Amino acid sequence: MEKQTFIDRLKAIVGPEYVLHSEMDLTLYGYDASLEKGKPDVVVLPDSTEEVAGVVALAYKEKAPVIARGSGTNLSGGTIPVKGGVVIHFSRMNRILEIDIPNRTVTVEPGVITLDLQTLLLKQGMVYAPDPASQKVSTLGGNFGENSGGPHCLKYGVTTNHILGAELVLYDGNVIQTGGKSQDNPGYDLTGILVGSEGTLGIVTKMILKLIPAPEAVKTMLAIYDSIEDASNTVSAIIAEGIVPATLEMMDNLVLKAVEDSVHAGYPLDAAAVLIIELDGMLDGMERQAGKIMDICKRHKVREVRLAKSEAERAELWAGRKGAFGAVARLRPSYLVCDGTVPRTKLPEVLDKVIAVGKKYDLPIGNVFHAGDGNLHPLILFDERNKEELAKVHKAGAEILKICADAGGTISGEHGIGTEKIKEMSFVFSESDIDFMRQIKKAFDPQDMWNPGKVLPPA
Numbered sequence: 001m002e003k004q005t006f007i008d009r010l011k012a013i014v015g016p017e018y019v020l021h022s023e024m025d026l027t028l029y030g031y032d033a034s035l036e037k038g039k040p041d042v043v044v045l046p047d048s049t050e051e052v053a054g055v056v057a058l059a060y061k062e063k064a065p066v067i068a069r070g071s072g073t074n075l076s077g078g079t080i081p082v083k084g085g086v087v088i089h090f091s092r093m094n095r096i097l098e099i100d101i102p103n104r105t106v107t108v109e110p111g112v113i114t115l116d117l118q119t120l121l122l123k124q125g126m127v128y129a130p131d132p133a134s135q136k137v138s139t140l141g142g143n144f145g146e147n148s149g150g151p152h153c154l155k156y157g158v159t160t161n162h163i164l165g166a167e168l169v170l171y172d173g174n175v176i177q178t179g180g181k182s183q184d185n186p187g188y189d190l191t192g193i194l195v196g197s198e199g200t201l202g203i204v205t206k207m208i209l210k211l212i213p214a215p216e217a218v219k220t221m222l223a224i225y226d227s228i229e230d231a232s233n234t235v236s237a238i239i240a241e242g243i244v245p246a247t248l249e250m251m252d253n254l255v256l257k258a259v260e261d262s263v264h265a266g267y268p269l270d271a272a273a274v275l276i277i278e279l280d281g282m283l284d285g286m287e288r289q290a291g292k293i294m295d296i297c298k299r300h301k302v303r304e305v306r307l308a309k310s311e312a313e314r315a316e317l318w319a320g321r322k323g324a325f326g327a328v329a330r331l332r333p334s335y336l337v338c339d340g341t342v343p344r345t346k347l348p349e350v351l352d353k354v355i356a357v358g359k360k361y362d363l364p365i366g367n368v369f370h371a372g373d374g375n376l377h378p379l380i381l382f383d384e385r386n387k388e389e390l391a392k393v394h395k396a397g398a399e400i401l402k403i404c405a406d407a408g409g410t411i412s413g414e415h416g417i418g419t420e421k422i423k424e425m426s427f428v429f430s431e432s433d434i435d436f437m438r439q440i441k442k443a444f445d446p447q448d449m450w451n452p453g454k455v456l457p458p459a
């Protein structure tokens, strides 16, 4: 089919104003928050499942790739149209369809912004727990696609632990339902396979999410350290004592300085590292738990523990943490966020090795991460225009992921594989493992139309 005819047919499905194909539009949809770039052939903004299904059926007939896109904040190249094709952008499908408090579920379309839902739910005393630091902009569809985590996922689990069901558009435009409102569903756990599949198995047009009641009380502390090792050892010690705080986040000196310059959260500029430790739950017993944590911090040579005395002070501490990626962008024109996970007892050893990688390649590396989950985010700072530096950054990033894999960890805690970490899949999976995943992909996607060039290395 001629390109113009294809575009005209898309216009007939979603309406002419919701099909974008000017050079400028295609360039804008050619990148995300990773370092990769591509270009789609056309972008559509559907308003309903029926419209998505119509677009997909047409793309299938024409053998055109289809790439689902939320807000494009993923950090692994997950929305880059590497082989052209149709980008389906979900900004119009952003309705909260049903809040069912008695059954503790909410049904949403994929384009809902994560924080919008969370703010609305909190007013009704409920929480949707996964809270990526990008929640102000990220969509629930994107969170689903990446199996996103966030500071509160230490206690509550990542996205997959909070998705009960989905509506899925298949490769030929047929629509199926997976899971449902009940906690247990017979048959194969298709929802489980879909969460984190990065748009490579189909497109989700509705999701049923699990709600939990908002905690009665919250206590937030900032523990300040003169050594990264002491901060890391505190993390393992807290969990080893049987305490699971809602969050255990770490920032090192480079990040603290950048955040202070940008967000003014009141962090100490001379500390080697800080931990943000948050407890939540019943008021009863919280003081005692906080006291236990203070004792553990003291045993690991904490310099000072500050307690947020008001909601405003708590919000300030979190504004700093959640603004950290943006803040480091002021230091150098570009940064690469690595996303490896290690058993938390390995944190001190692995962080030492990360620092050594920075020295080896002469690149500044800052660390801001979900320490409680052992989920590291070394931020390698550089200038993308300097091709030599860019090549060094890719090598350094791969080396850091190898260090994580060798320490018994893995190559992504929450940011996915996308295009960026395809080569590194072999650090943690055998050829047979990957081949079996290819068979699953083929069952969902016989002609490789769903987000091609992502997650799996070519056979």
Ligand SMILES: Cc1cc2nc3c(=O)[nH]c(=O)nc-3n(C[C@H](O)[C@H](O)[C@H](O)COP(=O)(O)OP(=O)(O)OC[C@H]3O[C@@H](n4cnc5c(N)ncnc54)[C@H](O)[C@@H]3O)c2cc1C
Pocket: 032, 033, 067, 068, 069, 070, 071, 072, 073, 074, 075, 078, 079, 090, 110, 131, 132, 133, 134, 137, 138, 139, 140, 141, 142, 143, 144, 145, 146, 147, 148, 149, 150, 151, 197, 198, 199, 200, 202, 203, 204, 205, 325, 326, 414, 415, 451
């Ligand atoms: C400053 C910053 C901080 C961040 N902090 C965190 C963090 O704390 N935790 C974390 O996990 N991530 C974090 N991220 C990464 C990113 O925000 C998350 O991966 C987020 O879930 C992506 O949402 P999005 O709407 O931007 O999705 P997109 O980037 O648009 O898409 C992500 C993936 O999901 C697929 N997808 C999108 N919609 C659908 C759909 N309807 N059906 C099927 N597949 C779909 C896409 O094809 C793609 O593969 C951060 C990113 C930035 C820039």
